[in-house]
Amino acid sequence: MIRCSVEQYIIDIENAVVTYREDIALRGISLQVSNGEFLGIVGPNGAGKTTLLTTINGTGRLTSGRVCVLGHHLKPGNGHTLRKKVGYVAQIQNIDPRMPINVREAILMGRYGLIGLLKRPGIHDWEIIDEVLELVGMTHLSRRPIGHLSGGEQQRVAIARCLAQEPQIMLLDEPTASLDWKAKNDILQLVKLVHLKRQLTTLFVTHDLEALPAQCNRVVLLKDGFIWGQGSPDQILIDKNLSQVYSIPLEEVQKRRMITIVS
Amino acid sequence: MDFSIFGYQFMQNAILTALLGGIACSVIGVFVVLLHMPFIGVCMSHAAFAGALLGLLFHFDPLIGAFALSLIAAAIIGPLADRGELNPETSVGIIFSLMLGIAFLIMGLMPTTQSAAWDLLWGSILTNTWNDVLFLAIVAVIVVGLVFAFYKEIKTTIFNREIALSVGIPATFILYGILFLTGATITTTLHSIGGLLIFSLILNPAATAYQLTYSMKNMFILAALFGVLSGWLGLLFSYWFNIPSGATIVITSSLIFGFAALFSPKKKSAKISKQLFLRA
Numbered sequence: 001m002i003r004c005s006v007e008q009y010i011i012d013i014e015n016a017v018v019t020y021r022e023d024i025a026l027r028g029i030s031l032q033v034s035n036g037e038f039l040g041i042v043g044p045n046g047a048g049k050t051t052l053l054t055t056i057n058g059t060g061r062l063t064s065g066r067v068c069v070l071g072h073h074l075k076p077g078n079g080h081t082l083r084k085k086v087g088y089v090a091q092i093q094n095i096d097p098r099m100p101i102n103v104r105e106a107i108l109m110g111r112y113g114l115i116g117l118l119k120r121p122g123i124h125d126w127e128i129i130d131e132v133l134e135l136v137g138m139t140h141l142s143r144r145p146i147g148h149l150s151g152g153e154q155q156r157v158a159i160a161r162c163l164a165q166e167p168q169i170m171l172l173d174e175p176t177a178s179l180d181w182k183a184k185n186d187i188l189q190l191v192k193l194v195h196l197k198r199q200l201t202t203l204f205v206t207h208d209l210e211a212l213p214a215q216c217n218r219v220v221l222l223k224d225g226f227i228w229g230q231g232s233p234d235q236i237l238i239d240k241n242l243s244q245v246y247s248i249p250l251e252e253v254q255k256r257r258m259i260t261i262v263s
Numbered sequence: 264m265d266f267s268i269f270g271y272q273f274m275q276n277a278i279l280t281a282l283l284g285g286i287a288c289s290v291i292g293v294f295v296v297l298l299h300m301p302f303i304g305v306c307m308s309h310a311a312f313a314g315a316l317l318g319l320l321f322h323f324d325p326l327i328g329a330f331a332l333s334l335i336a337a338a339i340i341g342p343l344a345d346r347g348e349l350n351p352e353t354s355v356g357i358i359f360s361l362m363l364g365i366a367f368l369i370m371g372l373m374p375t376t377q378s379a380a381w382d383l384l385w386g387s388i389l390t391n392t393w394n395d396v397l398f399l400a401i402v403a404v405i406v407v408g409l410v411f412a413f414y415k416e417i418k419t420t421i422f423n424r425e426i427a428l429s430v431g432i433p434a435t436f437i438l439y440g441i442l443f444l445t446g447a448t449i450t451t452t453l454h455s456i457g458g459l460l461i462f463s464l465i466l467n468p469a470a471t472a473y474q475l476t477y478s479m480k481n482m483f484i485l486a487a488l489f490g491v492l493s494g495w496l497g498l499l500f501s502y503w504f505n506i507p508s509g510a511t512i513v514i515t516s517s518l519i520f521g522f523a524a525l526f527s528p529k530k531k532s533a534k535i536s537k538q539l540f541l542r543a
Contacts, residue, residue: 084431100479113431145477
């Protein structure tokens with residue numbers, strides 16, 4: 001694997017272009033992330049947020065450009081080693097309620113890449129699982145079949161799996177989408193707690209401004225595969241910008257944000 | 264009751280075939296059921312059938328033809344399913360119909376040897392030789408050995424390929440491995456169980472086990488148990504009632520599934536969890 005410098009940035013993306021057949025998902029994005037940073041990636045549906053995350057963990061295929069993560073220069077097919085160090089929490093998916101896998105096993109999967117082929121998980125691995133189960137508050141449900149959990153609980157499991165991996169970077173893709181207020185709030189609290197305890201470089205994707213954690217240092221606004229703008233949350237998340245990024249009239253943005261503030 | 268029949272070599276071979284074929288097919292069945300691609304079994308068995316017919320038509324070993332064509336089918340289904348360009352079931356369905364077309368085309372071209380073709384389609388567990396049994400034993404050991412060696416990778420890939428990839432498991436490689444293993448198992452059991460009947464011996468025991476357990480390890484063990492049990496009970500019934508053995512094995516395995524589905528503890532819990540999910 002070709003090495004590249006990590007001294008300055010833990011993630012260094014230069015002019016990344018990603019296409020899916022005739023659709024262009026990313027149109028030349030450049031982004032640098034420092035170690036320990038908490039980055040919010042905000043934009044409407046179809047802006048390229050998920051694609052941006054998949055270029056960072058190497059599951060997405062880069063059409064052109066350069067991606068350096070943790071000193072690895074990503075090329076097609078060389079992402080396996082890197083992915084062991086990058087935790088990815090995907091969007092909530094439907095799980096078959098009869099799936100013969102319980103919560104502990106689903107979290108242990110986070111360690112399988114690290115353990116490596118032809119080896120079995122040892123005591124140390126199970127200790128880590130117990131620790132992350134405790135951290136995400138799922139110890140009492142550890143033997144429950146994975147398909148029997150609520151959306152919020154499934155998301156806790158996904159975060160626990162990611163932490164079990166002991167990653168250096170944590171990628172969260174809409175972790176609060178389709179959750180109710182309480183579950184959403186709980187997950188945001190958990191993300192905050194995890195960041196406090198582990199100080200992981202975190203990229204948090206959301207289309208929902210209410211779901212942006214307060215400890216976010218920097219926000220990147222994505223639209224149509226471009227970086228529309230970036231800055232501190234206070235600077236960038238202003239009504240005028242949001243009206244343009246989400247293509248809705250300014251008054252509508254003001255009205256919606258009013259409701260949010262009141263509630 | 265007269266059990267002297269079990270003293271005969273052909274019957275002992277049939278019992279061993281049911282044991283080894285039952286284990287190999289049921290383990291493959293767990294993949295098929297949990298990947299929600301039940302048609303893979305049908306598709307692969309018809310590919311193997313068409314390949315074996317090619318062998319009969321051009322006078323080479325039908326086993327080689329069966330093996331080659333089922334691997335080609337796996338190699339086509341894999342990328343189509345993997346890239347998500349087609350719904351996996353659609354791609355499997357298209358390959359299935361293509362293989363069926365090829366099979367019938369060859370059968371039309373070889374009017375003199377059709378009885379051999381019918382044998383492949385229906386199978387003939389009672390005519391298995393000691394060599395067939397030995398061959399099956401090797402396949403069963405390979406299948407169980409590979410599942411044992413790559414258990415954690417297989418488990419994660421079956422659960423969710425995106426998760427498997429994101430934790431650093433070579434999920435694409437594992438998926439292709441599963442498809443190839445399916446093809447190889449079907450090919451080697453084709454002669455004994457038959458192209459049409461093998462599908463039920465793959466699907467039914469695994470589907471039965473799926474009704475009864477929330478542990479994947481137990482699912483593999485139960486599926487193998489039900490596979491062997493279907494084979495043995497089927498043989499016994501076919502002897503008692505003097506009816507065709509292959510068909511009896513399939514019907515027995517379907518009946519076992521029926522009982523498991525009726526008394527499945529998951530039916531209740533699935534209902535409850537659905538209600539809870541809707542309420543949440």
